[in-house]
Amino acid sequence: MRDINLNREIIFGSSDTEVSRTISALEAQGKVRKLAPKIYTTNLIDEPVYIIRRNFIDILAKRYPEAVISHRSANEMRPTPTGEFLMTSSRKARVTDLPGIVINISKGPKGQSTDISFNGLFISSEYRWMLECMQVSRKSGHFFALSCSYLR
Numbered sequence: 001m002r003d004i005n006l007n008r009e010i011i012f013g014s015s016d017t018e019v020s021r022t023i024s025a026l027e028a029q030g031k032v033r034k035l036a037p038k039i040y041t042t043n044l045i046d047e048p049v050y051i052i053r054r055n056f057i058d059i060l061a062k063r064y065p066e067a068v069i070s071h072r073s074a075n076e077m078r079p080t081p082t083g084e085f086l087m088t089s090s091r092k093a094r095v096t097d098l099p100g101i102v103i104n105i106s107k108g109p110k111g112q113s114t115d116i117s118f119n120g121l122f123i124s125s126e127y128r129w130m131l132e133c134m135q136v137s138r139k140s141g142h143f144f145a146l147s148c149s150y151l152r
Helices: 017-028 048-054 056-063 071-076 126-133 141-151
Strands: 010-012 033-036 039-041 084-089 093-098 101-107 116-118 121-123
Touching: 010 056, 017 039, 033 048, 033 093, 039 048, 048 056, 048 101, 056 121, 071 084, 071 126
Parallel strands: 084 101
Antiparallel strands: 010 039, 033 039, 093 101, 116 121
């Protein structure tokens, strides 16, 4: 069995079968619980949404290395009150498997030298996120207002 650090609140699953077996055994023993695909916690008390929000940047860095935290999220560095979080990466996606959070990933350029390198991710520079917020969206008013509401 592989050693898993049970002092950390979040444990990430792995494609390594030994790690997967160890995590499954810990889950069967009631020492960890699953929060989302390949994300487990040693915190057996708090609600999943709070655990995810506390460890959100680490989760993003593990799932989307080199992605860019963009638009409104680059300025606020947290999900909106409705749980939306905006990123830019090499593929477009809408991720809904994290309790209480929806990650909207736009397809776009990778991190630039003017962007801020942060924990394996990038944060759009001030100029970049302002321009991102001016993008016209095909979605109805809600999404456009979501990404630009702080500019009003």
